[in-house]
Amino acid sequence: MKRIISxxxxxxxxxxxxxxxxxxxxxxxxxxxxxxxxxxADKNVDKLKDLFDAKAKFVxxxxxxxxxxxxxxxxxxxxxxxxxxxxxxxxEVSGNTAIVWNRITLIAMVRxxxxxxxxxxxxxxxxxxxxxxxxxxxxxxxxxxxxxxK
Numbered sequence: 001m002k003r004i005i006s007x008x009x010x011x012x013x014x015x016x017x018x019x020x021x022x023x024x025x026x027x028x029x030x031x032x033x034x035x036x037x038x039x040x041a042d043k044n045v046d047k048l049k050d051l052f053d054a055k056a057k058f059v060x061x062x063x064x065x066x067x068x069x070x071x072x073x074x075x076x077x078x079x080x081x082x083x084x085x086x087x088x089x090x091x092e093v094s095g096n097t098a099i100v101w102n103r104i105t106l107i108a109m110v111r112x113x114x115x116x117x118x119x120x121x122x123x124x125x126x127x128x129x130x131x132x133x134x135x136x137x138x139x140x141x142x143x144x145x146x147x148x149x150k
Contacts, residue, residue, distance in 0.1 A: 026091050029098040029125050032132055033089075036123075037104075040081035045071045052134050053126070059138040061117075070137075080109040096127035103142070118142050 032051065039047040049071060058070040065073065073079050088103040100123040107116050124136040 023093060025093045025098065025127075029093065029100060029132055030089065030091055032125070032134075033100045033102065033123055034086070036134070037081070037084040037086070040074060041083060043074055043077065043080070045075045048074065051132075053128070056134055057136050059136070061139060061141060077109065078111065081106065082109060082114075083107045098125040098127075098132065099123070100125070106139075 036048070036051060038044075039051070049067075052067045052070070054067055056067045056070075058065045058067075060079075074081070083106070084102075085105040085107075086102050087105065090101045092099050102121045102123070104119050104121055105116060106119055107114065109115075118141065119139045120142045122136070122138045122140065123134060125132045126135050127133075
């Protein structure tokens with residue numbers, strides 16, 4: 001009886017551990033999402049150009065832009081994403097598509113004025129050949145108590 005209970009306990013731990021592990025794809029996309037925030041803060045449009053799909057859309061509080069416009073905004077500092085403090089993250093991967101939700105506090109310079117705003121940011125990625133490309137990035141204004149359901 002002790003042996004059965006021990007085997008059952010070990011089996012449950014293994015199952016629980018395996019569900020807690022993220023997949024290789026999830027880890028890759030999560031790292032890209034994290035890197036993206038730093039590249040935006042650094043105004044590194046070369047790295048961002050490699051990440052963003054040519055037809056990507058970017059939805060902000062004041063408008064929607066395509067990739068070329070977003071890169072120009074970052075390059076010129078019209079919006080300077082100084083720091084994104086990520087509080088919570090969730091990811092789902094289905095086939096060659098990944099969706100990342102980040103709850104962030106964004107500190108940005110917007111047309112010369114510093115703004116600190118709470119957002120949930122939705123990022124959509126697609127695996128194209130061997131690289132992940134961002135197809136969409138949408139900022140949704142939320143309260144600081146907002147939580148992402150996982």
